[in-house]
Amino acid sequence: MNHLERDEITMEASVDRGEHHNLVIVSNRLPIVLSKSRKQKWTVNLGSGGLVTALAPVLRDRGGTWVGWPGTAEGDTQEVNTLLQKHNKSIGYKLKPVHLTNSEIENYYKGFSNETIWPLFHDLIDHCKFKPEYWEAYQKVNKKFAAAVKETINDDDFIWIHDYHLISLISYLRKMGVKNKIGFFLHIPFPPTDIYTRLPWREEILDSLLEYDLIGFQTPRDRRNFIISVRTLVDDPEITGKGQVISIKRKSKVLRAGVFPISIDANEFANLAKTPEVRDKTWYLHENFPDQKLLLGVDRLDYTKGIPERLRAYRHAMRTYPELHGKLTFVQVVVPSRRDIYKYDALKMEIERLVSEINGEFSADGWVPIHYMYRSLSRSELSSYYSAAEIAIVTPLKDGMNLVAKEYCASNIEEQGVLILSEFAGTAAQMKTGAILVNPHDTVACAEAIFQAVHMSAEERKTRMRKLRRNIRRYDIFWWVESFLESAFSTDLGSFPVVADYNPLTDSG
Ligand code: ADQ
Numbered sequence: 001m002n003h004l005e006r007d008e009i010t011m012e013a014s015v016d017r018g019e020h021h022n023l024v025i026v027s028n029r030l031p032i033v034l035s036k037s038r039k040q041k042w043t044v045n046l047g048s049g050g051l052v053t054a055l056a057p058v059l060r061d062r063g064g065t066w067v068g069w070p071g072t073a074e075g076d077t078q079e080v081n082t083l084l085q086k087h088n089k090s091i092g093y094k095l096k097p098v099h100l101t102n103s104e105i106e107n108y109y110k111g112f113s114n115e116t117i118w119p120l121f122h123d124l125i126d127h128c129k130f131k132p133e134y135w136e137a138y139q140k141v142n143k144k145f146a147a148a149v150k151e152t153i154n155d156d157d158f159i160w161i162h163d164y165h166l167i168s169l170i171s172y173l174r175k176m177g178v179k180n181k182i183g184f185f186l187h188i189p190f191p192p193t194d195i196y197t198r199l200p201w202r203e204e205i206l207d208s209l210l211e212y213d214l215i216g217f218q219t220p221r222d223r224r225n226f227i228i229s230v231r232t233l234v235d236d237p238e239i240t241g242k243g244q245v246i247s248i249k250r251k252s253k254v255l256r257a258g259v260f261p262i263s264i265d266a267n268e269f270a271n272l273a274k275t276p277e278v279r280d281k282t283w284y285l286h287e288n289f290p291d292q293k294l295l296l297g298v299d300r301l302d303y304t305k306g307i308p309e310r311l312r313a314y315r316h317a318m319r320t321y322p323e324l325h326g327k328l329t330f331v332q333v334v335v336p337s338r339r340d341i342y343k344y345d346a347l348k349m350e351i352e353r354l355v356s357e358i359n360g361e362f363s364a365d366g367w368v369p370i371h372y373m374y375r376s377l378s379r380s381e382l383s384s385y386y387s388a389a390e391i392a393i394v395t396p397l398k399d400g401m402n403l404v405a406k407e408y409c410a411s412n413i414e415e416q417g418v419l420i421l422s423e424f425a426g427t428a429a430q431m432k433t434g435a436i437l438v439n440p441h442d443t444v445a446c447a448e449a450i451f452q453a454v455h456m457s458a459e460e461r462k463t464r465m466r467k468l469r470r471n472i473r474r475y476d477i478f479w480w481v482e483s484f485l486e487s488a489f490s491t492d493l494g495s496f497p498v499v500a501d502y503n504p505l506t507d508s509g
Helices: 003-012 050-062 074-091 102-121 132-152 169-175 202-211 220-233 266-274 276-288 307-320 342-362 379-388 403-411 443-455 458-474 477-489
Strands: 023-029 032-036 042-046 064-069 094-097 158-162 182-185 214-217 238-240 245-250 253-259 293-300 328-335 370-374 391-394 418-422 436-438
Touching: 023 050, 023 132, 032 074, 042 074, 050 064, 050 477, 064 132, 074 094, 094 132, 102 132, 132 169, 158 169, 158 477, 169 182, 169 202, 182 477, 202 220, 202 253, 214 220, 214 477, 220 238, 220 245, 220 253, 253 477, 266 276, 266 379, 266 403, 266 458, 276 379, 293 307, 293 379, 293 403, 293 443, 307 328, 307 342, 307 443, 328 342, 328 379, 342 370, 379 403, 391 403, 391 443, 403 418, 403 458, 418 443, 418 458, 436 443
Parallel strands: 023 064, 023 158, 064 094, 158 182, 182 214, 214 253, 293 328, 293 391, 328 370, 391 418, 418 436
Antiparallel strands: 032 042, 238 245, 245 253
């Protein structure tokens, strides 16, 4: 089929996003933050991430439920249930909690999810623990989630499951007789086959993935890796179609596999950057760092984010280009995450040692090379750092997407910022022409990229940032939700707008 024929079909096909079906979202965590004061009084706040922003209106419009773990400890079950019931009305959709015991948190969440799948899917095999008790707990909790979902659904609801904590959920739902249409979105990468096959439960996980009606990946690279694993481990799969959504038939079951790069509410970030509060904070930041350019890193504490590698690159830049001393300050913000996993403590110590070594080596009167913050920032603080920084450096060793890169560009309303971006972030597939792409393991190339960014002309900065912002505005979080739902309900294959501009290095197939 040529382009013209495909376009005609696209125009003829009626767009069905399943508006008539209620939506049931399932994710490991509910989209709320629950906290208990010293006087044992609970407060509930709605989460502020992009996923909640995008899905909440759809849930409210269609009616629906969000199923997930409230993030609380074993003893708080009753109180949390009562609290959430009270909040269902004000939120506009239902929150259905799945409570976890301490041992489940240990083995399913910290264990199989975060010490097996997370490192394996980020190609970091040395970080993986393959413990049978982790797998057992993963199955038990997926079954528990399935029971909670079954309790809440009607026959016609569309169930949309999120991420690596809940891959096996579909198998339990089908065993329980649930016939609803079910979609799955993988927020993290899918690894190459030689890495995937190290997993002792590779057949079980792949079997579950093949049971979905629609599976969404962040990039073509992830879908390609998945397809190669399917071809390697599964007998006679029939793969047809080309473009954003393809189809994989096995026995009589058809799975659609699509590419849906997740994004942010780009307008919200742009508008936030225009508020007087953020403008004031940005102005103060410039005042505090007179005559200096700011290089910004913002990450969750995680070994996939490449923070030590980035610090070494900055050190190399300082050693190689002494003219940058006193002229370029590196602001690295790290948000605490997964605190009780040993690897994360060790990483924090490594980062802090490097920061202090670099500051010890280069600090001079009136200039400290690295400002390091280990805490969560408010939305307006984050926005003012994004607005103030002349350069953002986003260099994960591997990342499903990376929203920080998109948030930085969306906030850059003056269009004068420069983005240094890892080839191995999912974002690189969309942003290769506007960003300076680097291999995060290449200290010298990263240092050169920093130097290039500092000296880039205003005209080139504008041209690059415009491209980046245009792309992010066009393929925002609302596009992501719509194209996923449209793909789940359309009878057509591959006719959705394919996000152009993929990086041949990371997305060659
Ligand atoms: P994460 O690994 O959490 O997400 P990322 O996409 O970068 O990674 O999102 C991090 C979020 O945390 C951003 O929205 C950022 O603003 C926020 N954040 C980071 N540091 C912060 C700080 N100090 N204070 C406040 N907020 C901070 C996973 C996958 C990614 C994928 C997303 C969405 O690993 O690859 O992009 O899901 O699918």
